[in-house]
Amino acid sequence: MINPSFFPSRRLALYMVRLFLTRSLAVLVALVLVLMTLDLLGESGKILAIPGNGDAELWRYVSLRIPLLISRFLPFSVLLGTLIAFVGLNQHSEVVAMKAAGLSAHQILAPLIVASIVIAVGLFAFDEAVVVNSARVVNAWSDNDYKPIPPDRGILTNVWVLSGEDLVRAGIVNGRAPNLIVRDITVYERTGGILQREIRVARAVPRPASHDWALQDVRIYDAGMNVVRQVPLMTGLGGVTPQQLTIAKVEPTELDYWTLKRRIAELEAAGRPADEAKAGLAHKISAPISTLLMPLLAAVAAFGLARSGQVLLRASLGMALGFAYFVADNFSLAMGNAGAYPPLVAAWGPFLLFLLIGETVLVRTEE
Numbered sequence: 444m445i446n447p448s449f450f451p452s453r454r455l456a457l458y459m460v461r462l463f464l465t466r467s468l469a470v471l472v473a474l475v476l477v478l479m480t481l482d483l484l485g486e487s488g489k490i491l492a493i494p495g496n497g498d499a500e501l502w503r504y505v506s507l508r509i510p511l512l513i514s515r516f517l518p519f520s521v522l523l524g525t526l527i528a529f530v531g532l533n534q535h536s537e538v539v540a541m542k543a544a545g546l547s548a549h550q551i552l553a554p555l556i557v558a559s560i561v562i563a564v565g566l567f568a569f570d571e572a573v574v575v576n577s578a579r580v581v582n583a584w585s586d587n588d589y590k591p592i593p594p595d596r597g598i599l600t601n602v603w604v605l606s607g608e609d610l611v612r613a614g615i616v617n618g619r620a621p622n623l624i625v626r627d628i629t630v631y632e633r634t635g636g637i638l639q640r641e642i643r644v645a646r647a648v649p650r651p652a653s654h655d656w657a658l659q660d661v662r663i664y665d666a667g668m669n670v671v672r673q674v675p676l677m678t679g680l681g682g683v684t685p686q687q688l689t690i691a692k693v694e695p696t697e698l699d700y701w702t703l704k705r706r707i708a709e710l711e712a713a714g715r716p717a718d719e720a721k722a723g724l725a726h727k728i729s730a731p732i733s734t735l736l737m738p739l740l741a742a743v744a745a746f747g748l749a750r751s752g753q754v755l756l757r758a759s760l761g762m763a764l765g766f767a768y769f770v771a772d773n774f775s776l777a778m779g780n781a782g783a784y785p786p787l788v789a790a791w792g793p794f795l796l797f798l799l800i801g802e803t804v805l806v807r808t809e810e
Contacts, residue, residue, distance in 0.1 A: 456554035467524025525741035695723020722779035725790030739801035
């Protein structure tokens with residue numbers, strides 16, 4: 444007889460949720476530890492090569508990178524944790540007992556879906572509160588070759604701007620106008636595409652009244668005369684506005700949802716392309732929600748008789764579906780960044796596609 448309630452009993456639901464959460468957490472901890480160790484082995488030499496850097500900077504790097512690893516691999520950990528839980532339930536014939544009690548496949552999955560919703564909400568909050576700040580700081584630090592960087596007030600790094608024929612590269616853009624400070628600037632002055640002068644500036648501050656910038660510690664190389672001059676203070680960058688620097692590079696992974704939404708409005712107001720930022724904005728929602736797919740994609744490992752010898756095959760199929768989703772998601776987002784896909788399709792297309800695939804597999808095989 445079919446159980447009319449969509450959820451199984453409270454005790455059974457809590458038992459399955461506990462299995463699901465503990466296995467997923469164990470996989471996440473193991474993945475983060477291994478990946479963080481490998482990452483630190485590759486970067487520790489670069490960090491310690493800077494005079495003054497020591498153990499404190501290594502621990503700082505670890506503290507900045509771990510939130511990024513958690514955010515990126517949590518959905519994958521949920522997939523593997525669900526597979527491990529389902530394989531154990533199948534081998535001990537617990538799934539057979541549930542189905543004999545009248546539970547359908549969707550009813551067995553229901554507690555895990557609810558737990559995944561809670562995980563998705565928590566992951567979104569974690570991304571907004573912690574991950575974007577860590578990404579912004581660690582990217583700025585690595586772009587500066589792990590040299591000391593100023594306190595984070597909205598740091599952008601490696602920003603390029605075209606002013607007439609001149610190319611302007613800003614190494615670090617910190618803050619927002621009127622408190623904007625730019626460091627490590629290189630200006631390539633060109634005439635007819637030929638380099639005339641290369642100007643390196645240690646620090647620049649905008650002067651709104653005169654629509655130019657105060658440049659400090661300037662080094663000027665004149666290509667025509669082949670001479671180098673050092674100037675302690677001068678004015679320049681008359682064709683560059685603070686807004687050009689702050690909207691020239693919009694990195695969705697470094698901005699929270701509402702800040703990114705404002706930056707998109709600024710890009711559109713300035714007539715700049717915003718498809719990449721829009722795809723990133725939509726992906727901030729679709730990425731956490733992808734945890735809802737993992738129990739559905741892994742469910743193929745839960746059903747079927749263990750004595751049939753196909754448990755490993757079913758688990759491999761569930762893992763393959765999960766891997767395929769992550770590949771499709773990254774590919775779709777890359778196509779959205781390139782402008783080949785509309786932003787909403789780039790962010791939500793793989794989720795809807797694999798939702799249909801997971802449902803189809805589950806209904807065809809078990810319902």
